[in-house]
Amino acid sequence: MFGLFKKKEKAAPSPEEKAASVFDKLGGAAAIDAAVDIFYRKVLADDRISHFFDTIDMEAQHVKQKAFLTMAFGGPNNYSGKDMREAHKHMNLTEEHFNAVAENLVGTLQELGVSQEDIDSVVTIAVSVKDDVLNK
Template identity: 75%
Template sequence: MSIYEQIGGAGAVDAAVDIFYRKVLVDDRISDFFDTVDMDGQRAKQKAFLTMAFGGPNDYTGKDMREAHKGMNLTEEHFNAVAENLVATLKELNVSEDIINSIVEVCLSVKDDVLNV
């Protein structure tokens, strides 16, 4: 059983997305990146991100990740902030430590693409 299935598939993404979005909106380190006029569009992107992080079905490639974050001058601090907010979200949803670690690993695997290094 994949991690995505273990934590409840699309339902888990739905449960996590609003909690996660609230956290990044109030995190001064990264809120500017997420504070767009089109909250629905931003939320859709986050659902796609969470699906990928949870190991669910997605079309993301390293190239997409690179393109999507190009020119944003992201640093290690920004990346860590997103990861911390994700971990806090998962803890709030009582996801087990093992699974959280696996999800963090997925995030770390795309770190270079996100930071465009």
């Protein structure tokens, strides 16, 4: 009888919803700055990809990385993929380059004490931009 009035099963949270909790757990927009510093420092120190950043404007890049991390952490963003694709189009990037960035992202989250479960949801979102970055 009660079965008739059974509540609708709550849908499992999407990666975006899970990641949004990471954004809040880290402390919102203010905390993203610290995360970007750690992340960007790792990227610049990574021989596999650091040469891509030799001639760029570090501050402009920092702002872009902040936009990317805000998106990956599920914060407020307006990601369309167009800029990401445009910016990386002529760089001849490979899977290895993408993985290097992803590893640095994971390292950053570990350093910030983020749980493995939350890291997984962030990585899921980060990987969703892969085709844009590799221009596929």
